[in-house]
Amino acid sequence: xxxxxxxxxxxxxxxxxxxxxxxxxxxxxxxxxxxxxxxxxxxxxxxxxxxxxxxxxxxxxxxxxxxxxxxxxxxxxxxxxxxxxxxxxxxxxxxxxxxx
Numbered sequence: 804x805x806x807x808x809x810x811x812x813x814x815x816x817x818x819x820x821x822x823x824x825x826x827x828x829x830x831x832x833x834x835x836x837x838x839x840x841x842x843x844x845x846x847x848x849x850x851x852x853x854x855x856x857x858x859x860x861x862x863x864x865x866x867x868x869x870x871x872x873x874x875x876x877x878x879x880x881x882x883x884x885x886x887x888x889x890x891x892x893x894x895x896x897x898x899x900x901x902x903x
Contacts, residue, residue, distance in 0.1 A: 816861065816863070816866065817861070817866075817868070821839045821840040822837055822838070822839055823837075823838045823839060823840065823856065824837050824838045824882075824883060825837070826861075827882075827883045827884065827885065828885075829885050830885055830887050832863070833862065833863055833864065834860055834861060834862055834863065835860070835861050835863070836858060836859065836860050836861075836871070836883050836885070837858075837859055837861075837883070838856045838857065838858055838859070838874070838883070839856065839857050839859055840856065840857075841854075841855035841856055841857050841873060854875075855873050855874060855875050856873070856874040856875075857870045857872075857873055857874075858870065858871045858872040858873070858874060858883070859871065
């Protein structure tokens with residue numbers, strides 16, 4: 804449940820079924836990430852992910868969500884966090900390609 808205290812409104816974001824962690828909000832509060840139980844067979848990679856976790860991202864503005872990564876059950880997940888890159892840091896690109 805997401806509550807907007809200024810507007811006095813509430814909305815349910817998603818069911819929360821199979822969620823294993825708290826929601827970790829992005830610094831700008833437009834997204835959050837969380838872990839869920841992996842569903843087993845993964846049709847996109849055509850493999851079985853037994854006893855794994857899916858790292859999910861959720862966009863609050865339109866309710867879009869998707870998997871960022873899969874984590875094997877043996878990998879500890881004591882907490883998730885967002886990285887904030889300072890504005891004065893300029894990206895460096897290495898390799899044969901450069902983004903447009």
